[in-house]
Amino acid sequence: MGRPRSRDGGGNRDTLILDAAERLFAYHGYDAVTLRAVAGEADVDLALIGYYFGAKQKLFDTVFQRRARILNEDRLAALASARAECDPIPLEKIIEAYLRPLEMAQESEDQGWRNYCALLAYVNTSPVWGPVLMSRHFDGPMEAFVEALAAALPRAERADLYWCYHFMSGAMSLTFANTGRINVMSGGLCRSDDFQTAYDRMIPFVVAGFERVCGPLK
Incomplete structure (x- = not known):
């Protein structure tokens, strides 16, 4: 054939x-x-x-893995760059290294990245696919960030670091989804596709949450 x-x-x-x-x-x-x-x-x-x-499931996994690999590489490179400047890495620089590559993906002129971010939101909030695909393709590199967070927040309980990551992941997912709901809620003051503004505000928001839950930096 x-x-x-x-x-x-x-x-x-x-x-x-x-x-x-x-x-x-x-x-x-x-x-x-x-x-x-x-x-x-x-x-x-x-x-x-x-x-x-x-089969379809293998296709789905391949689609998800393709850009996950790039995001992981970009995040780890940003973390390494921050560590080269200061070790331990300041908390805000860790969160910045984790989130800014996502902003760049959403701002990309390549529509494929925007499609992928919408897919990421779907998978990350799915009780079926989240434990499978997120764990398979993102948990390994994520541990490098948890270790950096532990060094930046030496008094933190390990469980609190994971809870704060969990809450950050929720904020990311809603931003990935780009549903436009905030456009309506704010009467046009905010737009869900204003990614730079979204990430400029999400980063200090997340940093403050880590500091409040995980204790003082020193």
Whole structure:
């Protein structure tokens, strides 16, 4: 039979499939998306998806992992840069290293990053996918930040560090989702797609929460 081919006969087919799946999963969730819909969105033969990715669950995992790897690299690089300036790293610099790469992703002209952020919000708040995909692709690098937080907040109970991370994750997820609700609530004073303003305020908000719950810095 040979290798299945895309209907247009060219292009980077696996990337076309991943981009199409990312768009559909971001806006419809896992259950509502079929492989046939992904094939139609990517304009490829249905068999091609199975050839590259296998079952839908494997495709979903691959879509999620693709940009998670980049975010993890950017965050860890920012953390290393902050540590090169001062060790232990100041609390605000740790939070900045964790959150600013997400702002840059949401501000990207690449619509794929905005789709991914919406997908990240969906996965991070899902009792089904959150424990699986977030743990698999983000928990390892996240531990480097927990260790940095422990050094910056030496009196903190370990459990309190994780609770504060949990609350920060909730603020991130709502910002990823970019629902526009704050536009209505604020009567136009705020916009959910004003990412720079959102992160400029989220960072000191999160820092204050860590300081209040985890105790004084010294």
